[in-house]
Amino acid sequence: MKTLGEKFKILRQKKGVNQKTMAESLGISIPAYSKLETGITDPNFSRINQIAEVHELTLRQFLDIGEEGGSEQEQLVAELKEKVRELESSVIRLQGKVIDLYDKEERRK
Template sequence: MKLLGKKIRLLRHQKGWSQEDVAKQLDISIPAFSKIETGITDVNLSRLEQISALFDMSIVQLLTYNDPEQEIKNASDLEVVSKQLHERGLEVIDLQKKVIELYEEIRSVKNFA
């Protein structure tokens, strides 16, 4: 439920609403809403319907909502990791070539002796 609370907090911030604003619209106390955002309180289906309506989205959209900025960061992170993986792959190929060269060198020395 902490993830849902984070999503709700993010949506609230995007709307520029305070916890008090949302609590009033949901007809609950500020501490009760704060507990929802922090994940202390589990949200029942009727409260989930209220919250999703408040943010003008379906329950499914609310539950699957992802921060667009976080998605950009994740894409950027993925790009960095992908580049690092490619570089490591090239290093492995170089090391394999060195192993083959050393093996060939050892083999030629044995054949020479």
């Protein structure tokens, strides 16, 4: 079973941000956040809930991170699928912009 600090670190690394960024998003100092990750400080319930919210997770999803049963893997797959959908939407929007620019350039000729 992962400690809360280990779960905080897993989520932060998965998000690709440093401790400073996480501390700022939580409204705490970098040393305070570091102590949460290393287990020096035990977080209260509201801090755990806040961290889960920052990562857009329910408390249940947060608590399941790193536990047996594949729920973390299922969550990662779902997150990756959502990111792919977002990227596909972005690509489609950009393609539309390229077509619009091309049409405008053609009309100028």
